[in-house]
Amino acid sequence: MSLFIEISHDSLNKFGEELCGDKVEIIRGPDCVTAVLADGLGSGVKANILATLTSKIIGTMLAKGASIDEAVETIANTLPICKDRGIAYSTFSILQIFNSGEGYLVEFDNPPVFHFKKGKYCKIKKHNREINGRYIKESRFTVAPEDVFVMVSDGAVHAGIGGTLNLGWQWDNIKEYIERTCKPDTSAKNISKLLLAVCENLYMQKPGDDTTVVAVKVRKPAKVSVMVGPPADRSLDSHVVSKFMSQEGKKVVCGGTTSQIVSRVLGREIVTSLKYFSPDIPPTAEIEGINLTTEGVLTIGKTLECVKKCMSSQSTLQDLSLLNKQDAVSRLAKMLLVDSTTIHFFVGRALNPAHQNPGLPLNLNIKFKLVEEMAECLRSFGKQVITEYY
Amino acid sequence: MGSERGEGSEQALAMRTITLKLHKPSRRKREIIDKAMLNYSLAYQYLLDRAFSEIETIKKEYRDKRGGYRGNAVAKWIDKDISRELNRFKIEPFKDSLKMDFGMTMASYLNLSEIQQNVHYPIAYLPEEVWQEKVDTIVYDLAAGRRDLRECEREARKIIEKSTSLRPLFFCRYALNRDYCLLYDSVNNRYYAKIYLLNVKSEDRKHIKANKNRKLWYICKDDKTLENTGRKERFLLFPLSFGKWQERYLKEAIAKPEMLKTARLIKKDGEYYLAVNIRIEEAEKIKTNTFLGVARALAEPLHYTVTDSEGNVTDRGFIATELPGKKKEGGFCLSEIHKISNTIVRLALKNRSQVIVESLVDKGDRLQWSDRDRKRHMPVLNCFSYNRLVSVLEYKLAEKGLPPPIKVSPVNIFYTCPRCGLSSKQNRFSKDMFICTACGLNMDIECLGSLNLARKLCEYGKGPLKVKVERTLTGLRFVNKILGLDLHVDASQDYREEFVKEVQGIIRDFYENMGNYTRNKHFKQKYSLIKTIEGKKDILKLLRIV
Numbered sequence: 001m002s003l004f005i006e007i008s009h010d011s012l013n014k015f016g017e018e019l020c021g022d023k024v025e026i027i028r029g030p031d032c033v034t035a036v037l038a039d040g041l042g043s044g045v046k047a048n049i050l051a052t053l054t055s056k057i058i059g060t061m062l063a064k065g066a067s068i069d070e071a072v073e074t075i076a077n078t079l080p081i082c083k084d085r086g087i088a089y090s091t092f093s094i095l096q097i098f099n100s101g102e103g104y105l106v107e108f109d110n111p112p113v114f115h116f117k118k119g120k121y122c123k124i125k126k127h128n129r130e131i132n133g134r135y136i137k138e139s140r141f142t143v144a145p146e147d148v149f150v151m152v153s154d155g156a157v158h159a160g161i162g163g164t165l166n167l168g169w170q171w172d173n174i175k176e177y178i179e180r181t182c183k184p185d186t187s188a189k190n191i192s193k194l195l196l197a198v199c200e201n202l203y204m205q206k207p208g209d210d211t212t213v214v215a216v217k218v219r220k221p222a223k224v225s226v227m228v229g230p231p232a233d234r235s236l237d238s239h240v241v242s243k244f245m246s247q248e249g250k251k252v253v254c255g256g257t258t259s260q261i262v263s264r265v266l267g268r269e270i271v272t273s274l275k276y277f278s279p280d281i282p283p284t285a286e287i288e289g290i291n292l293t294t295e296g297v298l299t300i301g302k303t304l305e306c307v308k309k310c311m312s313s314q315s316t317l318q319d320l321s322l323l324n325k326q327d328a329v330s331r332l333a334k335m336l337l338v339d340s341t342t343i344h345f346f347v348g349r350a351l352n353p354a355h356q357n358p359g360l361p362l363n364l365n366i367k368f369k370l371v372e373e374m375a376e377c378l379r380s381f382g383k384q385v386i387t388e389y390y
Numbered sequence: 391m392g393s394e395r396g397e398g399s400e401q402a403l404a405m406r407t408i409t410l411k412l413h414k415p416s417r418r419k420r421e422i423i424d425k426a427m428l429n430y431s432l433a434y435q436y437l438l439d440r441a442f443s444e445i446e447t448i449k450k451e452y453r454d455k456r457g458g459y460r461g462n463a464v465a466k467w468i469d470k471d472i473s474r475e476l477n478r479f480k481i482e483p484f485k486d487s488l489k490m491d492f493g494m495t496m497a498s499y500l501n502l503s504e505i506q507q508n509v510h511y512p513i514a515y516l517p518e519e520v521w522q523e524k525v526d527t528i529v530y531d532l533a534a535g536r537r538d539l540r541e542c543e544r545e546a547r548k549i550i551e552k553s554t555s556l557r558p559l560f561f562c563r564y565a566l567n568r569d570y571c572l573l574y575d576s577v578n579n580r581y582y583a584k585i586y587l588l589n590v591k592s593e594d595r596k597h598i599k600a601n602k603n604r605k606l607w608y609i610c611k612d613d614k615t616l617e618n619t620g621r622k623e624r625f626l627l628f629p630l631s632f633g634k635w636q637e638r639y640l641k642e643a644i645a646k647p648e649m650l651k652t653a654r655l656i657k658k659d660g661e662y663y664l665a666v667n668i669r670i671e672e673a674e675k676i677k678t679n680t681f682l683g684v685a686r687a688l689a690e691p692l693h694y695t696v697t698d699s700e701g702n703v704t705d706r707g708f709i710a711t712e713l714p715g716k717k718k719e720g721g722f723c724l725s726e727i728h729k730i731s732n733t734i735v736r737l738a739l740k741n742r743s744q745v746i747v748e749s750l751v752d753k754g755d756r757l758q759w760s761d762r763d764r765k766r767h768m769p770v771l772n773c774f775s776y777n778r779l780v781s782v783l784e785y786k787l788a789e790k791g792l793p794p795p796i797k798v799s800p801v802n803i804f805y806t807c808p809r810c811g812l813s814s815k816q817n818r819f820s821k822d823m824f825i826c827t828a829c830g831l832n833m834d835i836e837c838l839g840s841l842n843l844a845r846k847l848c849e850y851g852k853g854p855l856k857v858k859v860e861r862t863l864t865g866l867r868f869v870n871k872i873l874g875l876d877l878h879v880d881a882s883q884d885y886r887e888e889f890v891k892e893v894q895g896i897i898r899d900f901y902e903n904m905g906n907y908t909r910n911k912h913f914k915q916k917y918s919l920i921k922t923i924e925g926k927k928d929i930l931k932l933l934r935i936v
Contacts (some may be wrong), residue, residue, distance in 0.1 A: 154487065164832065165823070180816040181827040197830030317829050321810075 003145065004221045004341035005033040005097050007382060008188040009214040010196045010326070012155065014043045015206040021047025022153045022212035025059035025074055034063050038216050039110060039153045041089040041212040046364050047210065050079060050086040054090040062096060068106050073132040093151045095216060097143055103137040103265050110173055111157050114150040116139075132361070134140055147218040148182055150191060155211030160202030170203055187338050189310070189317065191215035193317050224250030224340035228300065230257050231390035240390050244346050245289065250335060251286065255296030257283040258348065279325035284328045292335065300370045302375065306333040313383050336374075342384040347371050349368030349389055391709050400735055404788040405671050410541040412583065412628040412662040421653065422594050423662055426481075426587045430473055431490065431515035434557050437492045438514055440472065459500040465493025482589040483624065487562040495617035512919040513549065514557045521549050543862065555562045559655040560664075561585075563925060566608055569666070570653050573606040573627075574644060579889070581630045581640055582606060583664050584616070585655065588624040595622035610647045614661055630664070639668055665821075673791035677903065680704065682743035682844030684734055684795075685803060686769040686776055687836040688821060691722070691730055695840040696741045699925055701848040706837060707742060709733050722775040728777060731782045738792050744917075747780050750799035755800035757839065759821040767821045793904050796847070796914060803842040807831055847918040854934035855923060868892075872915045890929050898924065 001139065010144035019273060021043045025036040036059045040050030058383045061071040079090060098104075105124060111168060116204040126137040161168035174195070185360055192215040199211045226248040231240050241262055244251065253259050263270045271286045284293035304331055310319050323334040330370060336343055339371065351365055375385040415423070416536045441448060444467075454673040468476075468489050472760040481488055485883045495512055503509045516524065525546050531543045562571040566584075573582040588595050598620060600606065606616040616627075629892040632640075643650050653666045680696050687693040687708060696705040711726055722730075738745050748755055750773040771779070784794045806813040807826035816827045818835065825832040833841075868889060877892045897920050926932050 164834075177825060177827070194828075194830050198825055201830060201832045276898060299800070303673075321829075 002221055003097070003101060003143070004219045004384075005342070006188040006217040006219055007033065007060045007214065007383075008036055009035075009037075009194040010192045010214065011213075011382075012196060012200055012203075012207045014155075014208065014210050015203075015311070017044045017210070019045055019048040020212070021051055021210040022050035023048065023055040024212060024214055025055035027063040028057045029063050032063075032096055032101070033149070033216075035214055035216055036061055036062075036092060036250070037097045037110065037151045037153060037212060037359055038090050039210070043210055045134050045191075047229040050090040051243060054092050056183070058092060058094055063096065068094070068136070069131050071135065072108075072134060076132045076134070094148055095151065095175075095214075097149075097216065097218065100227040101142050103139075103141045103143045105137075105141070107137045108134060111152050111154055112137075112144060113242070114148075114152075114175055114178055116148040116178065116182055119179060119184075120178070120347050121179055121383050133387065136363060139176040142303055143218045145218055145220040146184060148178075148188075149216040150178055151212075151214040151216075153210060153212040155207060155209035156195065156199050156213060156292055158209055159199040159207075159211065161208065163204060164264060166200050170200070178367065185338075187214040187320075188217040189216070189337075190320055193320060194333075211309075219341055221341045222251060222339060223247060223342045223344060223360060225249065225344045226252045226254060226336075227258055227262065227344065227348075228254045229295070230255075230350040231262050232349035233390075236390055237261050237280065240346060240348070247340075247344060250291040250339060251289070252294070252332060252335060253290050254300055254332075257350075258294050258296065261285065261288065277325060278329075281327045281329050292328070292331055294332060295313070297367055297370065299328050299332065300367070300374065302329045303332045303336070304374050305372055307374065307377055310337060311377070336378060336383075337381070340383065342386070343375075343378055345371055345387040346390050347383070349386060375377070398837045404666055406519075406639070406670050406789075407667050407800065409583070410583065410630040410632045410633070410636060410638050410664045410666065412664060413631040413822075415628055415662060418594075419628070420662070422587055422626060422723050423657070424556075425594075426483075427655070427657060429481050429557050429846055430484060431557040432517070433476050433481045433493060434514035435516065436476070436479065437468065437472070437488075438512060440498060441467065441492075442511060448496070450749060452500075457504070459497040460491070461490065461494035461497040464496045465489045466820075472668040473728070480592075480771070483568070483586045484561070485558060486863060487560045489533050490562045491560040510545070510548070511899045515555075524549050529680075532917040535842075538776070541915070553571075556657060558657075559587075561653045561929055562652040562653070564647075564654070566610060568616065570651065570655075572630075572640070572643070572666075574609055574640075575604055575606055577604065581632075583628045583630055584625050585628065585664070586625045588626075590624065596626060596628060597621070609643055609650065617934070628664075643668065650699060668710075670789060673789060676739075676742060676791040677901075678738075678742050678744040678793060680736050680743045681740045681746055681847060682734070682741060683746045683840040683845070684709070685748060685800075685839035685843050686759055686771050686834070687754060687835065688757065688767055688769060689760070691771045692734075693836040693840045694744055694867040695735060695837065695844045697841070699846070699848065699921055700846045703841065703844075705737075706840065708836075712813065714751050719887070723780075724778075724820045727775060727782055728834055729806065731779055731786050731861070734779075735790055735792070738787060739790055740866060744847075745783060745794055746846060747783070747795045748776065748803070748843065749796055749797035750776055750800055753799065753801050755803055757835075757930050759818075761821060793901075796917065798846045798914065804835055804839045806838075806842055807844060808841050828936045847914060847921070855919065855929070855932045856934050859935050872912045872920055874916070886930060889933075893923060893929055896920075 007026050011020045011022055013020045021040045023038045024038070027034045036055040037053035038051040038058070040047030040054070057074055057078060058071045061074065062068070077268055093110040093113055094106040095113065096104040107113060111122070115124050124139045126139045126143055129136050129138055143345065156169065156174060157171050158168040177198065178191070178195070182191065192213045194214040196211065200207065228242050231237055242292055245266070253262050265285070268288045271313050273285060275284045282298060285293040286294050306322070309315060310333065312325065323330055323338060347368065371387065375387050400411045412512060431463065436932060448467055452459060454460055454463060456476045473485065476485060476488070499509065499512055528537070528542045528546050529836050531537045532539065563569045564571055564910065568586050570583060570585045573584060575582070597620070600616045608614040608616070639850060649669045651667045651669055656663045656665055676906065680698050683695045684692055690708040690710040692709040694707060694709055697703055697705055709730055734745065753775070757769045761767070777848055780795060780797065787794055802813045805817050806823070807816055807817060807829060810826060810829040812826055812828040814827060817824055819825050822835055823832060824835050857875065860867045861867070862878060864883055865883070868875060868877040868879070873893070873896055875896060876891065877889065879888045900916070900920055923929055
């Protein structure tokens with residue numbers, strides 16, 4: 001079974017601190033994804049160093065095939081000792097999910113990880129073990145598509161303590177909240193952003209502790225194919241369109257000429273929509289068999305901006321909610337970010353003189369640059385991206 | 391105290407009720423009052439019984455254009471035949487009043503039955519043999535399984551109540567030679583009530599000897615005193631006792647007797663009281679620029695939030711009562727309702743606010759909560775007390791020159807996120823906590839209710855003023871149904887100027903007749919639209935032609 005692992009994480013710094021004492025490390029290997037959440041003792045620079053060391057060491061060692069015993073021993077020998085308290089301390093949670101569907105979880109003094117199957121909480125069987133004086137909890141299990149894992153630092157559990165809520169948000173309440181909000185189409189990004197928004201509100205915008213949420217969603221691979229620009233050689237039109245149409249998953253066509261080529265080869269009409277959702281975004285069109293037909297360079301440029309905005313660490317839930325709009329940019333961005341795990345770009349090399357800057361060399365084609373930048377962006381978010389040029 | 395519609399008037403007036411005690415009436419007078427009240431009650435019940443048999447006809451024939459019922463109209467059902475029948479109850483002195491009283495009761499019943507099912511038909515008074523029969527019927531129905539115990543108990547209790555208390559006598563006018571009027575002894579600073587209780591044939595009539603040493607001045611426009619007529623009189627004279635608060639109004643009535651309106655003669659705990667309705671001068675109208683949402687709460691009776699026209703919160707808090715000991719739940723007595731309403735009025739004055747309240751008539755607000763241990767947490771103020779509070783606010787706000795409270799739907803006010811608008815049961819996490827499942831906003835549940843109320847009208851206020859424009863033979867026609875705009879502008883006129891003038895006229899008329907508009911379907915939208923227009927310096931910039 002091949003699975004796609006979608007991961008998102010967000011953090012809040014303790015009020016008044018410049019650095020977060022929690023650290024998240026995500027390592028994507030050829031056959032597994034490892035997520036490590038480490039919470040350094042205290043707050044500020046010290047905690048950040050402890051957490052960074054912990055997460056880096058553990059993440060790298062496990063990804064390279066080392067055992068948990070080796071990783072924990074290395075941590076114990078590496079972490080600096082606190083002068084005041086005389087201990088070197090960082091809590092951690094490690095979640096490894098293999099493409100085969102196996103899962104491995106290790107927890108050390110962090111709040112228990114939440115596991116949801118089809119939106120319902122599912123208890124994970126844990127075994128206690130001692131390694132170098134540290135008592136860890138270990139679990140092995142199988143994962144299925146639409147499984148969700150959420151790791152939180154104790155800042156989330158204590159959110160609102162002594163203020164909006166006497167005893168803080170509490171683990172059980174967080175579990176209940178995730179159950180209520182987790183729907184089949186909710187992305188990992190949405191989950192992490194939402195939980196963090198709640199924590200920030202509970203803390204009344206002055207977090208009493210570093211707070212981190214890591215959301216992991218297991219998905220079946222979903223592909224989106226995007227055809228941008230006509231092939232340089234006209235004789236390849238049919239070949240490219242046939243190959244494009246033979247791909248599984250959703251299909252997007254960007255560009256007026258490209259749409260005409262697809263329409264001609266398929267023998268299907270282009271129906272232009274007259275609905276303008278935004279004055280600066282060109283409208284979409286409809287071709288039977290194509291999920292989305294848009295204008296070219298302008299739409300791709302704005303989509304890239306939208307994608308970067310949504311995936312940045314500064315993004316808010318309001319930014320993510322923009323993906324639900326009906327204009328071409330929002331729809332394309334949603335397809336790339338939410339609906340797909342793999343994106344295949346079919347990029348035509350034919351040049352549109354209108355897109356050229358006369359002062360620049362021809363290889364600085366705007367379209368190519370945008371697609372390359374988009375591919376890079378999507379890869380950095382964990383998507384698998386294939387780009388073919390014609 | 392209450393708010394009443396003036397006789398034959400479309401507009402709701404600012405009214406107040408002062409209660410004056412009849413000071414130690416003699417046995418003879420007590421017997422006369424009791425007899426009059428019994429006759430009145432029997433006559434009233436006769437009308438109700440007769441109307442019940444013709445209820446479908448009354449519903450059809452006396453419904454007005456708006457689909458409602460008005461007391462004056464329904465009273466016309468009492469034709470000459472029925473009126474003649476009433477004479478056997480010897481209620482000639484109060485016949486006009488009885489008709490009006492009956493009309494108001496029937497209209498209320500008919501209006502309520504339009505919006506609520508299972509409204510009980512009114513009962514005025516049941517003599518012993520009648521109530522016994524009715525109770526027997528209820529018991530029979532219970533035995534036959536046609537009704538449940540709770541329903542039977544409730545109805546039986548109501549019937550028995552009606553057999554032991556007589557209906558207050560209603561006097562539909564303040565007049566010197568019929569119904570009732572007041573007199574004043576300026577030397578001794580004493581007040582008296584002259585009440586017509588006897589008909590011309592009554593043997594209980596006596597000569598009333600006016601004391602030469604004590605002049606009793608009628609409280610009326612002309613300078614008139616009570617004189618000996620040498621005849622047996624149909625009225626009785628009662629000295630009155632009351633407090634300083636009531637005296638204030640009586641002194642005012644001496645200068646402005648036109649403020650004295652209808653009255654009721656009530657018997658309670660063996661004592662007799664004259665409840666006089668007086669019209670009080672409305673204060674100068676205050677233009678509001680904020681909204682004050684007042685919602686029920688779990689910790690205290692009410693929670694309030696004040697917002698500006700953009701929906702930004704400027705003030706909030708609980709409205710508590712100063713009840714000693716254990717926190718009271720459910721029903722509140724009238725004096726407590728008045729204390730609470732006075733607090734609300736003060737807040738509204740201080741913030742120049744339009745008060746917005748829940749309309750807890752046919753739908754609830756679902757504020758109550760059952761936690762995991764199945765313990766129920768109920769709002770401090772039950773629906774009945776809350777609605778009572780709203781009716782008190784209607785006249786108290788008017789007295790201070792503020793507009794009446796706007797009643798809005800309470801549905802989901804404790805479940806709707808004020809930031810993203812998601813309305814879901816899932817948003818409520820506990821008795822006290824609201825956490826939005828879409829945007830993560832969290833707040834105290836009680837703050838949420840009043841905030842959503844305060845912002846209700848802001849929703850309608852967003853957006854442009856959409857006006858339909860048509861070309862006519864002579865010029866242009868501008869239409870907006872919500873605003874009530876239908877303006878024809880001749881081609882030779884400046885349409886911009888005419889449009890602005892017309893809209894300003896509509897706004898002026900709205901404020902002057904606000905009481906008339908509150909029951910209009912589009913009232914809330916019109917009100918919000920007017921607020922939006924007032925917020926713009928240039929109305930034309932808000933205009934969008936559709």
